[in-house]
Amino acid sequence: VVFIDGGTTCLQLAHHLPAELNATVVTHSPSIAMALVDHPQIEVIMLGGRLFRHSLVGVGAATLEAIGRVNADLYFMGVCSVHPNAGLSTGDYEEAVVKRALCHAAAETIVLATSEKLNTASPYQVVELAHVSAIVALASTPRALLQPYEAQGLTLYLA
Template identity: 40%
Template structure:
């Protein structure tokens, strides 16, 4: 098989599954793992994938918030309800912008006393009818694609906060790379929030395990609680448990 033919097939595997494993491709194509790694390096150099330990992930461009709100809505609602059930009475919670996090905000019980800080106007709007929830907006210029304030003013205000729990909207997740963001500004904001937080709650749809975003946000540690769907990849979850993370799996209606 010619190199170009093999790389075309590898691209088709990436498109279909979101990730490839070098050892499996080596067996399938009857070539050495070094040959597969060379193929993956060339595909990554062409911007077609992101190399990770043992294989590669499909490179996924960022999608504006407005286009994500109705995608896999029932799965996000299930994750949102489970995440909201983990919030503790009287705590200070930062909920950043994101379509899954919007469902977390919507699922907060009306009687739960919380202080919610957010840089996302849609998150604040979702909590407007919660009589026992104090909502604090982090200001600055809003990025329309992200649906969030991610500028210098937002960073300054975040630096003055003491946060009990951070509900993070993750663009990608990986045992080695941790939680990731798609843009430089978003990554900077998320890192600043994580640094001011006692714990991180990450509701993650299964496809996020196949996304290799370019900007690191936070490692997976014993401060991390990952709220995942029933079909989340067990190999990745096992590694994250070994890193100290708590895994909360949603069952039944998460599809």
């Protein structure tokens, strides 16, 4: 059972999942759900809530209630900012609360981050880096941007 966050980076992940993958994906993103329609072996579970139009994801009490009923193996998180000291953060308070709940409801969290999101901080913290197992970044990401995360013992995957 895998949580997949909303946003453009997570949408790219969904588009690249193998058609024959057998899994359950739980998401609060209508865009992610639609991207998985042609994957017959993936059961898609949509979490409800109020639509946050900026990121096209569900937020609010209904979303948090639904997250609280799922124990996922893995959470693929998209964020606005990843900082070695400030941790993971985003620009909307409610979105940060939902991401935090998803992180805590999963056994492992993997962050998907493009280079412009590294070493930046947004107003609302999601979690500290101690809650993250790995970061997936583009292979073209400069090593200097990745070094602070390696120094903290995070696993880095370059794609």
